[in-house]
Amino acid sequence: MTGYERPVLSVKHLNKQYGRGCLKCVNKASLLKNYCPSCGTVYACQDISFDVHPGEVVGIVGESGSGKSTLMKCLYFDQEVTDGEAYISVYENGEKNLFQQSAQQKRYIRNNVMGKVYQNPLLGLKMDFSSIGNIAEKLISAGNRHVKMMESRGIELLDKVNIPVHRRKEAPKKFSGGMQQRVQIAKALSNNPPLLLLDEVTTGLDLSVQASVLDLIKELQRELNISIVLVSHDLSVIRMLADRTFVMLEGKVIEEGLTDQILEDPQASYTQQLVHSML
Amino acid sequence: MNKAYNFAFFDEGSKREIRRATLKAIAIPGYQVPFASREMPIGRGWGTGGLQLTLSLIGKNDVLKVIDQGSDESVNAVSIKKLVSDTTGVVATEHTCDATLIQSRHRIPEVPLTKEQILVLQVPIPEPLRFFEPSEHETKKLHAEKEYSGAWLMLFEQIMNYGTMTTDADHPVMVQDRYVMAPSPIPRFDNTKMDHCKALILLGAGREKKVYAVPPYTKVVSLAFDDYPFKGESFENKHCRLCGADDVFLDELIDEEIGESYYLCNDTSYCLEMINEKKLAGVK
Numbered sequence: 001m002t003g004y005e006r007p008v009l010s011v012k013h014l015n016k017q018y019g020r021g022c023l024k025c026v027n028k029a030s031l032l033k034n035y036c037p038s039c040g041t042v043y044a045c046q047d048i049s050f051d052v053h054p055g056e057v058v059g060i061v062g063e064s065g066s067g068k069s070t071l072m073k074c075l076y077f078d079q080e081v082t083d084g085e086a087y088i089s090v091y092e093n094g095e096k097n098l099f100q101q102s103a104q105q106k107r108y109i110r111n112n113v114m115g116k117v118y119q120n121p122l123l124g125l126k127m128d129f130s131s132i133g134n135i136a137e138k139l140i141s142a143g144n145r146h147v148k149m150m151e152s153r154g155i156e157l158l159d160k161v162n163i164p165v166h167r168r169k170e171a172p173k174k175f176s177g178g179m180q181q182r183v184q185i186a187k188a189l190s191n192n193p194p195l196l197l198l199d200e201v202t203t204g205l206d207l208s209v210q211a212s213v214l215d216l217i218k219e220l221q222r223e224l225n226i227s228i229v230l231v232s233h234d235l236s237v238i239r240m241l242a243d244r245t246f247v248m249l250e251g252k253v254i255e256e257g258l259t260d261q262i263l264e265d266p267q268a269s270y271t272q273q274l275v276h277s278m279l
Numbered sequence: 280m281n282k283a284y285n286f287a288f289f290d291e292g293s294k295r296e297i298r299r300a301t302l303k304a305i306a307i308p309g310y311q312v313p314f315a316s317r318e319m320p321i322g323r324g325w326g327t328g329g330l331q332l333t334l335s336l337i338g339k340n341d342v343l344k345v346i347d348q349g350s351d352e353s354v355n356a357v358s359i360k361k362l363v364s365d366t367t368g369v370v371a372t373e374h375t376c377d378a379t380l381i382q383s384r385h386r387i388p389e390v391p392l393t394k395e396q397i398l399v400l401q402v403p404i405p406e407p408l409r410f411f412e413p414s415e416h417e418t419k420k421l422h423a424e425k426e427y428s429g430a431w432l433m434l435f436e437q438i439m440n441y442g443t444m445t446t447d448a449d450h451p452v453m454v455q456d457r458y459v460m461a462p463s464p465i466p467r468f469d470n471t472k473m474d475h476c477k478a479l480i481l482l483g484a485g486r487e488k489k490v491y492a493v494p495p496y497t498k499v500v501s502l503a504f505d506d507y508p509f510k511g512e513s514f515e516n517k518h519c520r521l522c523g524a525d526d527v528f529l530d531e532l533i534d535e536e537i538g539e540s541y542y543l544c545n546d547t548s549y550c551l552e553m554i555n556e557k558k559l560a561g562v563k
């Protein structure tokens with residue numbers, strides 16, 4: 001394990017609520033799961049803290065609505081957090097709370113030190129632009145103004161994710177779901193980010209396609225030694241890739257540990273159910 | 280002059296409101312200022328944005344020139360001229376250098392503009408990022424954050440698909456290092472005329488209800504990549520068959536009789552001036 005190194009990403013007390021809250025739910029005692037029945041506020045992420053170490057794959061598993069995507073959106077600045085802190089070691093020496101940076105700084109962080117793959121490729125790709133253009137978009141956003149350099153980087157990446165290079169000018173809308181996810185992965189990797197955020201990358205794909213995309217992620221992770229936060233409601237995906245796992249339920253982390261440990265000896269009753277249903 | 284209308288068609292309040300938007304546009308070069316676009320007796324999409332600017336600015340002593348894609352005599356140019364002179368009594372000219380106010384669609388005249396002149400350009404689509412991002416709410420944010428990757432991405436796509444930056448017209452420009460702006464569908468050839476232009480350039484979009492401006496002596500740079508520099512249309516070794524000009528924007532035409540192509544000035548009034556100058560020189 002790489003436990004002694006400085007974490008690549010450090011998240012502290014992240015909270016995200018949809019809605020303003022009210023007097024009844026201010027102490028979160030009267031919530032129905034993550035929801036306040038009197039004001040309608042959803043407490044999607046509650047006091048989430050975790051570290052991701054260099055080269056580590058952290059899995060986040062939990063049922064639908066447990067707050068996994070919300071957490072990822074907050075980390076990629078797609079959503080604003082309600083409160084909390086996050087630090088990335090390569091940005092300002094890990095000393096500046098990412099959530100308090102300006103919109104321009106957040107864009108810089110997104111485009112230079114992170115990559116994200118969305119469950120829904122519509123959110124991660126411009127479906128009408130060429131595949132290589134989609135990769136170039138991230139390079140351009142990071143300040144690149146050299147066409148030939150971007151083109152060769154795009155070709156290299158498409159090749160890496162097993163998209164035939166001669167199809168680089170085709171729009172992702174002409175591609176299968178598995179190919180679209182591969183283009184997203186190529187785009188996310190374009191600036192060699194130290195951190196990759198993967199939200200349900202294989203959900204909705206055929207089993208055989210799922211397996212090939214997961215294999216690809218595994219290979220890339222080994223080759224590039226990139227740190228990954230991997231979200232899935234599917235424990236078998238987590239088992240295949242994650243070194244450590246966090247179990248989320250109703251907006252809270254209810255269990256964490258080495259993935260093998262959690263699979264062999266789940267503590268929380270929810271985790272036990274989850275593990276048993278997989279077997 | 281038709282007395283049934285106010286001077287310059289609009290009531291004073293409307294004109295003032297348009298001028299206020301225009302002043303804001305001049306104060307923030309390249310920034311699109313919304314304005315309450317008014318109903319006009321000509322259809323939207325026929326230059327109502329430019330026309331409203333013209334009408335809000337014109338005074339009794341102005342001399343007006345109206346050009347449509349280089350021609351002073353097209354139906355569109357003529358009907359705009361007629362509307363303006365019917366409601367103001369202002370005389371129109373075809374000579375660029377005589378005009379104080381020039382309304383144009385899709386061209387900047389070949390005769391260099393002076394600091395006494397105002398050029399009003401008609402704009403169909405004012406948002407340079409529209410193709411990249413359909414939502415107005417989002418493009419506003421992108422401008423606010425000076426996030427123009429989308430503009431470069433569109434050029435990158437053109438290079439991927441066609442090998443060059445193929446924007447025939449409306450090639451996006453960076454104004455005073457701050458706002459990316461659609462110069463209106465002028466040819467790339469005319470983009471360079473915007474840079475440090477001595478005249479005030481106003482751009483009006485009627486349908487989209489936007490006005491924006493390039494004040495005199497403003498830096499205007501056409502977007503390009505390090506390895507794909509911006510180039511205007513090139514007419515190397517070509518010249519106008521009528522006046523001989525070789526440093527202007529030329530239209531290519533086909534001579535049906537001999538089946539060969541030839542070239543003419545796109546700016547017809549410039550061409551006429553050149554021909555007349557030559558005649559005078561010949562007489563001397």
Ligand SMILES: Nc1ncnc2c1ncn2[C@@H]1O[C@H](COP(=O)(O)OP(=O)(O)OP(=O)(O)O)[C@@H](O)[C@H]1O
Nearest residue numbers: 018042044062063064065066067068069070071233
């Ligand atoms: N934009 C929003 N406005 C209000 N509530 C939201 C919004 N987005 C998510 N939620 C709520 O927040 C909670 C967490 O949703 P989230 O999408 O993060 O769950 P998830 O764990 O990713 O679920 P899934 O496995 O279905 O993707 C849910 O109760 C959801 O209804």
Ligand SMILES: [Mg+2]
Nearest residue numbers: 068069070200
């Ligand atoms: Mg989700």
Ligand SMILES: [Zn+2]
Nearest residue numbers: 022025036039
């Ligand atoms: Zn409440």
